[in-house]
Amino acid sequence: MVRSLLIRGMLAGFLAGLLVFGVARILGEPPVDRAIAFEERLMKAAHPGHEHQDEPELVSRDTQRGIGLFTGVVVYATAFGGLFALVFAFAYGRIGKLSPRATSALLAAATFVALVVVPDIKYPPNPPAVGAPDTIGDRTALFVGMIVVSIAAMMIALAAGRRLLPQLGLWNASLAGGGVFLLLVIAAQLLLPAVDEVPEQFPAAVLWQFRIASIGIEAVLWATIGLAFGPLAEAVLRRGQRGQWSHQRA
Amino acid sequence: MSNTAVLPVVIPVAIPVREVLPWLLFGFVMMLALYFVGAEEGATSLIPGMYIHEFVHDGRHLLGFPCH
Ligand SMILES: [Zn+2]
Numbered sequence: 001m002v003r004s005l006l007i008r009g010m011l012a013g014f015l016a017g018l019l020v021f022g023v024a025r026i027l028g029e030p031p032v033d034r035a036i037a038f039e040e041r042l043m044k045a046a047h048p049g050h051e052h053q054d055e056p057e058l059v060s061r062d063t064q065r066g067i068g069l070f071t072g073v074v075v076y077a078t079a080f081g082g083l084f085a086l087v088f089a090f091a092y093g094r095i096g097k098l099s100p101r102a103t104s105a106l107l108a109a110a111t112f113v114a115l116v117v118v119p120d121i122k123y124p125p126n127p128p129a130v131g132a133p134d135t136i137g138d139r140t141a142l143f144v145g146m147i148v149v150s151i152a153a154m155m156i157a158l159a160a161g162r163r164l165l166p167q168l169g170l171w172n173a174s175l176a177g178g179g180v181f182l183l184l185v186i187a188a189q190l191l192l193p194a195v196d197e198v199p200e201q202f203p204a205a206v207l208w209q210f211r212i213a214s215i216g217i218e219a220v221l222w223a224t225i226g227l228a229f230g231p232l233a234e235a236v237l238r239r240g241q242r243g244q245w246s247h248q249r250a
Numbered sequence: 251m252s253n254t255a256v257l258p259v260v261i262p263v264a265i266p267v268r269e270v271l272p273w274l275l276f277g278f279v280m281m282l283a284l285y286f287v288g289a290e291e292g293a294t295s296l297i298p299g300m301y302i303h304e305f306v307h308d309g310r311h312l313l314g315f316p317c318h
Contacts, residue, residue, distance in 0.1 A: 001265060001269065002265065002269055002270050002273045003273070006273055006276060024308070024309070024312050028308070028312040029308065032308055032311060032312070057304075058300055058301060058304045059301065059304035059305050059307070063305070064304065064305070064307050064308050065308055068304075068305045068306055068307065068308060068309065069306075069308045069309050069312075071305065071306060071309070072287050072305075072306035072307075072308070072309020072310060072313070073309045073312075073313065075283050075286070075287050075306075076283075076284060076287045076288075076309065076313055078283075079280040079281075079283040079284050079287075080280070080284070082276060082277070082280045083277055083280045083281070086270065086273060086274065086276070086277050089265050089269075089270045089273070090265075090267070090270055092262060092264060092265060093262040093263050093264030093265070094264050097261075097262050098262060099262065100262075103262070116314070119314070120314060123316070125311065125312070125313075125314035125315075126311070126316070126317075126318075127311055128307075128311060128317075128318060129318075130318075131316065131317070131318045133318055136292055136293050136316060136317070136318065137293045137294075139293075139316035140289055140292065140293035140315070140316050141293070143314075143315070143316050210311075210312075213312065214311075214312050214313070214314050217312055217313065218313070218314065241261070241263070
């Protein structure tokens with residue numbers, strides 16, 4: 001059963017990856033190209049004599065925005081589809097009496113908030129030319145740390161909501177859980193150090209387009225996984241239950 | 251045509267945790283794949299060179315990972 005769910009999760013992720021590639025290509029590549037053009041202008045301004053000796057590229061721009069981008073997003077999406085299926089296997093039947101489709105949609109929405117919205121508010125995605133190379137270690141650690149804190153806050157909020165359910169009822173317990181999540185996340189965001197490495201001359205419009213594209217990509221990814229995995233999981237779970245059912249009816 | 255009237259409604263029954271646990275090994279494999287897209291030859295490096303970094307470069311930026 002878990003094996004079937006895992007395969008279907010990866011399938012939903014792969015499907016999402018194809019859509020994400022389209023969105024990344026159409027919305028994401030233009031600001032990336034503009035950011036790279038800005039980077040080159042900066043380099044030329046800093047070393048006026050070197051204009052004609054561009055160092056040979058390890059990977060061409062066409063490969064980067066073609067098969068490279070495709071590989072990156074499809075692997076990312078498929079891997080997250082698989083992880084999503086495993087989380088679903090734990091969550092299904094344990095967060096209320098939600099159907100497989102509802103569980104999948106709710107879980108994907110929660111994942112989008114915990115994995116994208118919260119970390120991106122503190123450490124927004126950046127195009128090329130933004131970021132000092134020697135801080136990449138710190139920035140990666142902070143970014144991953146923010147995701148870990150965000151997921152932990154989500155689990156604490158869920159536990160708190162469940163605890164309060166008998167006294168407060170579903171609506172108010174959910175609100176209380178949401179409040180706990182917000183409090184924890186805000187506290188973490190105030191405590192963690194800020195990162196601002198946007199060059200002074202960097203065009204604000206390009207930064208905005210890039211970040212909107214990046215968040216849009218994640219929104220398409222999680223919406224697709226959440227909506228595609230639900231029906232696939234339902235088919236698996238229905239098959240798994242058929243045995244029990246014929247028993248009950250006999 | 252299948253008869254939808256006899257299609258059983260799926261009653262949410264949790265999958266026993268011990269059935270899910272062994273599959274977490276695959277979760278680790280997924281994380282490794284994410285690592286190669288997001289951080290290899292950037293923050294840390296398992297394989298020398300910059301080829302993987304440059305190859306997945308645009309995806310790495312657009313998926314929100316710190317790069318450069
Ligand atoms: Zn980069």
